[in-house]
Amino acid sequence: MNEQGRPTRAEPVDAKRETFTGNRALQIEEPLIFEIGRHDVSGVDIDMPQTKGDRLGSHRRSTPIDLPALSEPEAMRHYVRLSQKNYAIDMGIFPLGSCTMKYNPRLNEAVARLPGFSDIHPLQPPASVQGALELIHELGRWLIEITGMHSVAMSPKAGAHGELCGMMAIKAALAAAGEARTKVLVPESAHGTNPATAAALGFTVVHIADRGDGTVAADDVRAALAEHEGEVAAIMLTNPNTCGIFEPDVVAIADAVHAAGGYFYCDGANLNAIMGKAKPGDLGVDAMHINLHKTFSTPHGGGGPGAGPVVLSERLAPFAPLPLVARDGDGYRLVEHSNENGGQSFGRMTAFHGQMGMFVRAYAWMLSHGADGMQQASEDAVLNANYIRAGLEDVMSVSYPAHRAMHEALFDDRFLKESGVSTLDFAKAMIDEGFHPMTVYFPLVVHGAMLIEPTESESRASLDLFVATLRDLVFAAKDGKTERFAEAPRFTPRRRLDETRAARQPVLKWTRPEPYQDAAE
């Protein structure tokens, strides 16, 4: 159990396999490659040069590696069978709040694979990659216009890396001003990456509670600033926040933090709600990362790769990391060293120029949508979240009814009280109905949270089916039909999995079983 009562150990169920193979029609059991692969085959034919190399000196490997192979047809089956054990956006609504699981257009995959983008090296002479530099520069220009900020750092590799970038820029700016501020204000509803980022840079986190309606009060921020006078480096605020609400006091909060000599870091995870509706730069933001894999549709890929460009205010711009792309007459140049750029950059965050493959995809998405399409996307995302909330608010518990939902709708588990069904059970029952669950147990500010983000990609029919299914489940829970929850999921390739056991006795690598010993010997 974790602190919110989320069960992590599965109750045993009586589930007999009814086939000889263990397969269930299209659900096919698939062993590990280490159990089916062989050492005497390969799925790749290598062209051997005429002469053998002989310059390894004393460094030649003396031990076997233990890497089994599959021929190409076997490998294809292995991975296709594994793929069929996954849920995906392409199968249905993927309503994970705070994750923005929108449709990933296939045009973006096609253009990212053009050889002029996929087959270029990061250290080619800049004259030979002018198209790549132009694309990075243009993408940055669009991000600056969408957010109303001064400049952009493109190299961060993911959202959390972008947070690190923004907070490093703030730390560098404070150091340049001769200030050693040690505290960062973080609301309790924040993503876990926010306090982790602050702590990684040596800051102490000061938590700010919400005022009871899911939002942060400017007065509470002022009180914290007064209590830690002269010590606060920044506030890290998500806006729209993780409760799906646009922070009504955001401008007053920014003013207060600035007046106290601090910076405003905005977690940009929820940018999808406000494109063409409001600009973070108008709200007093100093730094904000943008998850290209959320708002701009680059594929989540089962957990990455992401891309986390950071937009910066004018006062943080000189401290941006390197490299960066600059206009140079008719062309573009790469600024790779600090002395070419005023000498105040805080340094390098990664080996090369950022997630180019994701830049191409995101730029294709932006070009496809344009100013009108992006605004429509944000409006539809917000419309869809409010439509789901309207369809469920009479049977589920809306956590903060005083505010409109932005692009995601937050519920908590009050409606399940005395039903014997937990948020986790409810989520697992959704799986049996063919839906991926919403984000559960986050944000931490409400009990048994259920955070639903449909995105703009869902049709009305899809939303109607989703709402109707959740209503059926709510009525089943309230009617005491708990077995469909307690035993869920029942129709997945695996039943509920025992996380406690995995953590107590970690097995993180396949090891060859002990040779079989004949008992008669």
Place this chain on the structure above:
Amino acid sequence: MRYLPHSPQDRADMLAKIGVGSVDELFADIPADKRLTEPLDLPNQKSELEVTRLLRALSRKNHAAADGPFFIGAGAYRHHVPAAVDHIIQRSEFLTSYTPYQPEVAQGTLQYLFEFQTQVANLTAMEVANASMYDGSTATGEAVLMAHRVTRREKAVLSGGLHPHYRGVVETLSEMSDDALVALDPDPLGTEDILAAIDDETACVVVQSPSFYGQLIDLKPIAKKAHQHGALLVAVFTEVVALGLIEPPGAQGADIVVGEGQSIGNPLTFGGPYVGLFATRQKYVRHMPGRLSGVTVDAAGDRGFVLTLSTREQHIRREKATSNICTNSGLCSLAFTAHMTLLGESGLQALAEANHARACQLADVLSAVPGVEVLNEAFFNEFTVRLPKPAAAIVDALASQGIMAGVPVSRLEPDRPELSDLLVVAATETVTDEHIASFAAALGRAVA
């Protein structure tokens, strides 16, 4: 707009159901004076055909590696990736799924991550590997931070053979966390006295082999000295194919092994996305950053996989987490593991032999060019040559002839004039006899 399913009628009906008169009412929490009244100053939507035209035109302003002889390495390597790999990673169920927080509907992802972890651990001869990092350079930064946690010491020693950009990443992190750092001078030949830099304050010593300059380094004496002083050896590589042929860092006493996995399964793509590999000893696993897939059983008693040891991670531990990292490099690790499964042990060894053979052939041909000297004695598929003139101008001259000659060290070490005549060149299995001949001929003309 082709990606938006609602008709105007849908929108009107939905607004009515919500009980508002217009969509703008849903944005009422935005302060009135901060709501945009004008559209964004950007072009409007475009058809798929139009976007394709625009991006194709942009892509044609770049010289693709396949367009001519190509010898650039220095942290990213051009290899042939089997067509099956790209098909596998474009399966919808892999491409458009999320981090496997709901394991019952993500066994595909969790199982391949477990296979990936095992492949990486076996390749490096380490006991445990994570589910990948952003790239080799950030993995190196995380390794140094982990060494600080394990040893509770603040000083890292960086070899002069470490990729200068990796050094830059570690320098940034050290500066930001006020940790001490000793970075040795650039070391093309692998002759630095790194042992002398290790003392009782050292948290870790970071050594790359093959080095940035291509030199193979014997890690065993460094590991021995580090361990005598209670420090960790962090072994780094940027070319994972080398591990098919050279003694793995785990067999030489490394405590943490990090590297770039791009070579297997992932195209160059101008520097990203790539896949950072991270392996360590079992006893340090709870200090390790990043996602981990582990074995468990389900409620029916069948084997399955879940993300595990997440009490190290930010979404549970928040400011007490081992790292702020959230994602791994999921799809790139799938490309890696699928390509590695196709190769297997014999395929990887053959690939490594082919790379080494091409590099030796190139070294022989280039050292026959008057005025050109190959500096390294022991190397894998990359080495450094000394030219009779500054390397940067030569690289530009050859690029204008369609030959990508390698990386001038001065691009990464601009403050080291003594290195300005050094060129780092790589040869993979994609290089042909003709490529090598035209490179040597053009180089001969350029240095004459």
